[in-house]
Amino acid sequence: MDTFRTKLNGYDKKQVDDYILGLSSQFEKSNAQLRERIKLLENENDTLYRDLCNYRRKEESISTALMNAIDKAKEIDYASKVRFALEGERLKDFSRKWTSYCRNQVNKVAPKQAAATNAFLGEMKKSLEEVMGQQLNLGAYVNEATIEHENEKNRLEGTDSGSVKTA
Secondary structure, eight states, X not given: OOOOOEXXXXXXXXXXXXXXXXXXXXXXXXXXXXXXXXXXXXXHHHHHHHHHHHXXXXXXXXXXXXXXXXXXXXXHHHHHHHHHHHHHHHHHHHHHHHHHHHHHHHTTSOHHHHHHHHHXXXXXXXXXXXXXXXXXXXXXXXXXXXXXXXXXXHHXXXXXXXXXXXX
């Protein structure tokens, strides 16, 4: 702290007034700087808040896009399983028609050749049924597709209580 000269009846008034005026000037300058800093921080806060709102909108948009992609993937998976099962059924129909055609052709040949051809057809039918049953496993795909369809239908309707979750 500064020291003041003493005069008659106390300190020098001009010196004290000048000191108070200097303190007041420093206070006003400091106060102005703090107000400016507050305005800068408020502006920065506003900018950051707008950025946060933009990020939240983007997050919501991305979340919606992901949910739509998941739903589309499930739809594609279901459709491919159904298509696969239908193709298997088409192959069975083709096999039945081809077998019928072959039998008709057998009737047109000699009995000896017909017996050999019938035996061959029986083996081929058995082999085809085995392949269809083991490799394609159509029943499981149709069953799984049906279960997935029911689960998706229940999910979209908002009722999950009666759905079967396992395939």
